[in-house]
Amino acid sequence: MALAFDEFGRPFIILREQDQKTRLRGIDAQKANIAAGKAVARILRSSLGPKGMDKMLQGPDGDVTISNDGATILEQMDVDNQIAKLMVDLSRSQDYEIGDGTTGVVVMAGALLEQAERQLDRGIHPIRIAEGYEMASRVAVEHLERIAQKFEFDVNSYEPLVQTCMTTLSSKIVNRCKRSLAEIAVKAVLAVADLERRDVNLDLIKVEGKVGGKLEDTELIYGILVDKDMSHPQMPKHIEDAHIAILTCPFEPPKPKTKHKVDIDTVEKFETLRKQEQQYFDEMVQKCKDVGATLVICQWGFDDEANHLLMHRNLPAVRWVGGVELELIAIATGGRIVPRFQELTPEKLGKAGMVREKSFGTTKERMLYIEHCANSKAVTIFIRGGYGLGNKMMIEETKRSIHDALCVARNLIRNNSIVYGGGAAEITCSLAVDAAADKYPGVEQYAIRAFAEALDSVPMALAENSGLQPIETLSAVKSQQIKENIPFYGIDCNDVGTNDMREQNVFETLIGKQQQILLATQVVKMILKIDDVISNSEY
């Protein structure tokens, strides 16, 4: 920052290390910020839609992520610019709230910024642009509400849910199995959903992945999958009608938490100590047997002696099960977590219809299935894939895609309104906003029109990514919508031959779309409002 001089030619320093700071102000600051925001949007633009491309990102430790999910890409990019960080936050908050549409929201914000830049060049005050955008976003959100359609579903007829999830999955790498994955996601959500309160706790859905096998082998397990095996290879691999003792205490003599020492000065004492230890083991196993447990799941380990004893007494056991899984097992089997052996009672045992160990491929990897549980409100989605390459990337991307699909299903349970995808919603909003613009006096009118134009950029990007002529396609669809006054026409990305998104079954959730518009507007307003950037020059 340049030094200021007074009338007598003496410099005066106002800020600490003033000469090392840079300052951008006025229109320059806005231009620079807009450029940064646009740059981020440009990166994601090509990922939009069913024909969107993936990004490969290499982390600092050499780990590679391949993803199509906007939030993931931005998170991994590790951007440094402050405005770019705002865009990352934007995508992330869409992810938190909706879980889907993370790419779309950034593309939209980018388009809004681009339009704002044009308006700035015309000499419109940035705040008035922002205000115009805000008015326009309200118009758009209301319009969406009007055109949204509700569909009814219940536990048995969930076809519309599946269709909507498929729309989400179609842009992902896993789209060849989208039908089966969508069904899995919907069934999983329905299994844990509280339809009366319209609440879904996604924590109850566990997503596990294991490299190997095919994507088609991905399955939904009504129960829990634990990446553990029986503590002893000779223990039974199948337990039907299992009564499960869930323990947080180790199979070993209890230890006081206070520091302690046992003085042993005679052989007899040593003998008693040993005997007592053995007796402990014996009692513990006996206690489990007494209450009727047929399987022991233990948070901690136990040594070989205990292991042997358990095998001998024909009591299968699993050791080193993590706290989170333990909790899930307890919820699923209706059991209680027991902190010490004395408190074991038959009522505290969890019940499962079938517990089995399953091995995969030729490797020695085994997993434990706990199925037909007393309480089915905990499910696991078990993802396979990776084409046998030992490649985790595919599994990770599938997990993310499933997460998106789960979120969509959850949102639909919360609010069963949908709008049409494929850019149809954006196009009809654009028309509505454009029409509304004329009603506003004042400079904001221009900003509102700019907003309408920015909305067009989403279908435009869709068309572009699908290898269509963007401008021609968009104008064709637009005129079709106006002519027939039907808001269902969108971009035919998959070249099915119709623009009618109802026929193509391309749906998106209403709240997701509304959120996109509101969030993008909010962030753009924030960026436009900055007219002064003071930073240390190394930035």
Place this chain on the structure above:
Amino acid sequence: MASMMQPQIILLKEGTDTSQGKAQLLSNINAVTAVGDVVRTTLGPRGMDKLIHDDKGSVTISNDGATIMKLLDIVHPAAKILVDIAKSQDSEVRKSSWILDLFSVDDFVGDGTTTVVLLAAEFLKEAKPFVEDGVHSQNLIRSYRTASTLAIEKVKELAVSIEGKSVEEKKGLLAKCAATTLSSKLIGGEKEFFATMVVDAVMAIGDDDRLNLIGIKKVPGGNMRDSFLVDGVAFKKTFSYAGFEQQPKKFDNPKILLLNIELELKSEKENAEIRLSDPSQYQSIVDAEWNIIYDKLDKCVESGAKVVLSRLAIGDLATQYFADRDIFCAGRVAEQDLNRVAAATGGTVQTSVLGTCEIFEEKQVGGERFNIFSGCPSGRTATIVLRGGADQFIEEAERSLHDAIMIVRRAVKNSTVVPGGGAIDVIPRQLCDNAGFDATDVLNKLRQKHAMQSGEGASYGVDINTGGIADSFANFVWEPAVVKINAINAATEAACLILSVDETVKNPKSESAQGDAAAGAMGRGRGGGRGRGMRRR
């Protein structure tokens, strides 16, 4: 004592920078004006934000005068005074900033920081030609004081009392004040929404002075319309152990137990050691330890509490124990939150007094789960859960709400309001500039209105929407009178203070923090020590 033959007396340490006289005075004025220029554009509903990187690389985007001034890290001694007045206007800083005793300490307002800085800078700018012409600065100071008294009287005259109105009416009026403050902020688009929320929150805590009873929780994600007010307490789900999910998550009229102990199986004394000679005693020690914790847990259950909160950890054993008995527990609750719960539910930490509330529930808010206590009997707390698209966004929203809360509290206490939208020359001018209007034109119109004999034009201000002038009062652009008075007062005092300084002695850098040293020298060393310059009220 000084004879002609003696060499020059060295009074100050080597390297000390002194400058004095009229030149110094002008230089100080220039510095202040420069600072004023920085915050100038943030004024009013069309004001802009600043993005500031600090030394550590963290970034703030703000529209709040006090925040910006604080972050600017100003070292110029005269300019620093401006920072201090900005702070004094913002109640956040009640620290013993030396300048505080200049202004009556009660009058912290929390809003109008930009106005103060701008006014002070403008006063000084106006003074500059007079100083150059050789008017003695003490004369200027005296006239400024007189002028400010006049201005304050005028404000008082204009003020309209909201005392004696019905609660509903009052709420509406307060919301107007809050909306005026918020209109210049990032969340201006939703000002009505937030204004009502702020008024409800302030009304909820009533006359209580403890501002920390209004909690503001930030949850990234969602849009700002998803923000909501809880008439009670809300806090984020704390770290939980296995078994937590088996606890019930919703209660009607639960009893709430507040603790400050650890509920965990652990050694009672850190450095105790037990020596056993007989291995068979072993079990008894183990049992004794378990009994201690079970004893504690039993007492919690016996109390009849359905919700157990502790400031310290609640371990996995306790979690599962409570789960078995259908009790909800949360450990490691932040102290502030716990105090708020205590105030809201009427309970006391660590006694037999249990609190209660109508509904307790664990709810999903964005990506987080929140514990929400609502419908509390004593109703002396409120929590605002803020949502927004980006971290920066929520931070700024929080600062804005802070301002609005302060304003509403002022209005509640002093219950007089004045029309906003510009009362003194520089303010409307800047408002116009920021809104992109022809400042001179609007100002002349305003002048004409205000000069009208009948006095009915006195409440006219700038109309940001159309670019003309409008009756601010009718348009509900209101500010509490005390804010305006304080702003005029503070700005005048700052201007007078700077005008009264004619010499700066700056010690070489070695001392502690350079900035503090400079400010200290300004304040105490000069004013107090040598007995000239500064006048304390």
